[in-house]
Amino acid sequence: MPAALSMAMPARRAFARAALARRLSTGAQPPRVLVTGSLGQLGSTMVDALRARFGQANVVASDIRKPAPSQRASGPFVYADVLNRRALEQVIVDYGIDWVVHFSAILSAAGERNPALGLDVNINGFQNVLELARVHGLRVLSPSTIGAFGPTTPKDLTPDLTIMRPNTIYGISKVHMELLGEYYCEKYGVDFRSLRYPGIISADSPPGGGTTDYAIDIFHAALKHNRYTCFLQHDTRLPMAYITDCVAGTMQLLEAPQDALTQRVYNVHACDFSPEELVAEVRRQHSADFAIEYCPDFRQAIADTWPRTMADAPARRDWGWNPTLGTADIVRIMLAKLHPVYEQAAAAAESSAAAEAEAPAVVV
Numbered sequence: 001m002p003a004a005l006s007m008a009m010p011a012r013r014a015f016a017r018a019a020l021a022r023r024l025s026t027g028a029q030p031p032r033v034l035v036t037g038s039l040g041q042l043g044s045t046m047v048d049a050l051r052a053r054f055g056q057a058n059v060v061a062s063d064i065r066k067p068a069p070s071q072r073a074s075g076p077f078v079y080a081d082v083l084n085r086r087a088l089e090q091v092i093v094d095y096g097i098d099w100v101v102h103f104s105a106i107l108s109a110a111g112e113r114n115p116a117l118g119l120d121v122n123i124n125g126f127q128n129v130l131e132l133a134r135v136h137g138l139r140v141l142s143p144s145t146i147g148a149f150g151p152t153t154p155k156d157l158t159p160d161l162t163i164m165r166p167n168t169i170y171g172i173s174k175v176h177m178e179l180l181g182e183y184y185c186e187k188y189g190v191d192f193r194s195l196r197y198p199g200i201i202s203a204d205s206p207p208g209g210g211t212t213d214y215a216i217d218i219f220h221a222a223l224k225h226n227r228y229t230c231f232l233q234h235d236t237r238l239p240m241a242y243i244t245d246c247v248a249g250t251m252q253l254l255e256a257p258q259d260a261l262t263q264r265v266y267n268v269h270a271c272d273f274s275p276e277e278l279v280a281e282v283r284r285q286h287s288a289d290f291a292i293e294y295c296p297d298f299r300q301a302i303a304d305t306w307p308r309t310m311a312d313a314p315a316r317r318d319w320g321w322n323p324t325l326g327t328a329d330i331v332r333i334m335l336a337k338l339h340p341v342y343e344q345a346a347a348a349a350e351s352s353a354a355a356e357a358e359a360p361a362v363v364v
């Protein structure tokens with residue numbers, strides 16, 4: 001066994017952190033990172049974390065949408081369609097990119113609404129990134145999902161290696177991504193890394209068309225109307241995580257030394273809940289008379305094929321996955337972040353209504 005592999009895990013992690021700190025403090029260049037899909041739900045938070053770590057100028061954000069002025073002000077942003085390999089290659093060459101964090105994707109519900117787009121972006125977009133990684137010697141981190149599992153996968157404590165026969169375009173495209181990434185790693189030595197995210201909850205940007213979106217929408221509805229119509233059944237348990245745990249874990253895997261990795265794709269589990277458990281927590285922390293109605297739609301059939309809980313010992317052992325937030329924490333944070341936003345909006349609406357009432361009527 002190579003010496004690095006026989007090193008105890010906490011020692012290996014400390015070693016990796018020290019090596020990176022040395023690299024950054026001894027004047028060695030930090031990696032130049034390209035983030036695709038950086039205007040999505042997870043992308044902007046990931047860009048902030050990467051810029052805090054490697055420096056603003058070393059992290060190039062990209063998407064096919066127009067960024068808000070604040071997103072443009074925090075560092076380089078380029079238009080990059082992952083379906084256009086030549087254009088993507090130009091960004092990689094022009095900016096001297098070392099690592100790609102590939103977040104462009106069409107999520108589960110959006111993929112069922114538009115399967116052709118889902119296949120194109122998730123499969124062809126990823127193939128472009130991977131092929132460019134091979135040609136230019138890049139590290140690639142591209143997240144997978146609980147959606148890569150399917151109806152015949154064991155649902156509780158789902159292990160890393162198990163039956164994977166998803167029946168959504170999203171799931172099929174993510175299994176393709178996992179396997180092709182592993183193939184490029186074995187065959188061409190591409191440093192491909194992936195982790196299977198659960199549903200990610202964040203107050204900072206809207207969700208992009210997934211099946212777990214209810215767990216974000218519910219907070220906005222609670223603060224706006226004190227009621228919510230949920231598109232999943234009351235007892236649909238799914239794995240979830242708060243964005244800070246997701247970003248911290250992604251950074252850990254991204255920076256882990258190659259020889260710490262015993263596999264290329266890792267399950268990560270933080271917490272799990274059903275809509276009715278989330279409602280109970282919202283009632284406890286926000287409003288006892290918060291009203292809920294359950295009207296399952298096509299997303300129920302998707303959720304029914306996903307795990308309830310995941311086993312993630314290899315991620316904890318190999319690169320230190322260590323989420324800290326559970327359901328009650330997530331509810332507390334979401335309410336605390338969104339409450340002032342809705343209070344301000346209500347105050348602004350009130351003062352504009354008062355101004356309208358006071359304005360003299362215009363006689364035509």
Ligand SMILES: NC(=O)C1=CN([C@@H]2O[C@H](COP(=O)(O)OP(=O)(O)OC[C@H]3O[C@@H](n4cnc5c(N)ncnc54)[C@H](O)[C@@H]3O)[C@@H](O)[C@H]2O)C=CC1
Nearest residue numbers: 037039040041042043081082103104105145197199200208
């Ligand atoms: N948000 C979640 O709960 C989870 C996300 N993931 C994965 O994390 C990654 C990021 O997800 P989110 O930020 O939630 O997705 P999102 O849907 O919010 O953002 C995706 C971004 O990709 C961009 N995009 C679409 N087509 C593109 C193209 N042709 N070229 C370049 N960009 C394009 C979109 O404009 C969008 O900004 C995805 O790979 C997703 O599968 C995995 C599991 C859970």
Ligand SMILES: CC(=O)[C@H](N)C(=O)O
Nearest residue numbers: 107108145210211212
């Ligand atoms: C779990 C995911 O991959 C995503 N949030 C979705 O619901 O599609």
